[in-house]
Amino acid sequence: MKNIIFVSLLMIAFTSCKGDVKEKTEFKISENKSSNLILNKLKNPSSEYILTVAHRGDWRNAPENSVDAIKRAIDMGIDIVEIDVRKTKDNHLIVMHDKSVDRTTTGKGKIAEIVLDSIQKFVLKNGAGMPTKHKVPTLKEVMNFVKGKPVLLNLDKAWDNLPESYAILKETGTINQAIFKGNDPLHVMRKKHGKLMDSINYMPMVWPINYNIYGETSEAPDVYAKGFIDKYNPIAFEVIYDKEDSPVIDAIALMKKENISVWVNTLWDELCAGHTDDKAIENPSAHWGWIIEKGANVIQTDRPKELIEYLKSEGLHD
Template sequence: MEMRKNILFIVWMLPLFMAAQQASTDFAYVKQHLTDPGNEVVLVAAHRAMHTRYPENSLAAITDAIAHGVDIVEVDVRVSKDGIPVLMHNETVDHISTGSGKVKKICLSELKTFRLRDDRGKITRHSIPTLEEALNLGKDKIVFDIDLKVNTRDLKKVTAVVKKCDAINSVFFYDSEYDKIQRVERLLPGVLRMTKIHHDSKAKKHLEMLLPDIVHLGNSAVDREVGFIETVQRDYRLPVFANALGETDEAARDDIRAYDILLDRKVNIIQTDTPVLLLQYLRQKNKHR
């Protein structure tokens, strides 16, 4: 009788287990398609991780992204007064924590005493994570889009953490300042880099000078013209990354087909504030596993 109960329990749990396995991030799948300019698969980047469910840039938000099968987490990195890279979008901690002041003016030990706030301003039990904590949590499980909020002088502190954590294979760096992206390559040869390339008379020069691994499109209609995207993908064999943040995400909450504005342009990676919704739509369209 006991054995029969155990068997029934396993049979009942199996679909849930399989769903969980399907939902969690497939790191090998993400790496396979991350630098692929083809349009069979579209990857999803969670802006500031799963910030609608947990505080932005928190370890909990990263863990939740992995659990939901998100491909990439975008995190913002700044450096504390004592030179430790931490995850924080704004220059000050006021908007997102119980603390006050500029990150660069506060030592890590004090930053760690602050509690993070969620999207509604509610104080949580979560604290400001270091980049090292985040990478040790998520490396080889999810890809990190490291948005550099540091000056050129502090870049070495950030790349040193990636190297220390043996996480080069789990990250790519983003900055719109070209000199910083070039310096990243010198500090950490072989690491993937993304920068913004505008559709203008200098686009060809910038693509050939910077040799990025991923091209971040601007938000203007000109920057997102199909002809420009096709040129980047066909002639330079590079994937393109675009934001759905703001208007597109808002529209998709009412009509999920709003994402077609990016899918019809063959965008390879979409950054969104609603990653679970976008993943569901991509799977319906056979654009994701």
């Protein structure tokens, strides 16, 4: 009898202590969320919903640009994942940021000088530089993975291989789950790609000065943006400003007037006038909040979990 009472008291004590344990944050994706809904929010920006972008996926918990990093970002409720596209020696498109495999894999050498079979013998490294079980994915593998899932992908650096990238999207049925971007003026993009420009979701990048293809002349941010607004239908504008009084800030007013999404990267100082993720962790309203106040309705971050938590607390994300 004493043993029974002792066990019962232990169980009560355990249950009481368990209640004091801090629960882990859980992200629940809305059942109604879909890639089409995200695309619609991008095409129809609202100050009441801020779209979130995970830079290279959830790279703090999985190798950057890996399928697992993309999956983790989707699972936490991210709207868009940014990935990088490179071409191998034998003309396959893989997902990797650097021009070489040295930093992010167990291999060595420039991607353009290595065939795909050799690259896939390497494994990806984690954020601490340690080998993992993950392989370097091809763009086709990534697009097949995200197909039908509630996420869009931003294909950074795909401007060097736009037709080949588009062909993979068409093959995998994921054209409307991808966003292309680039720095060239519209007339240069038309000269390079013709009618293909009308078949993709394209986002021009707006810098304090946008150079033409020869680098001989430059366009002010508002002039560059207006060139797309007048003769094209950009899915969004990615704006880059290194100072709070940058002329790019003024160009945002033109984008907002035309109801076009404004995308800002809070990754490092030069991209967002110093209002970075690291500062936002300490004071989100002063930094992510400042970015939103200046017109952004899309934020690319290296702190996806914390950004989503902040936006939810402000009623700006599902």
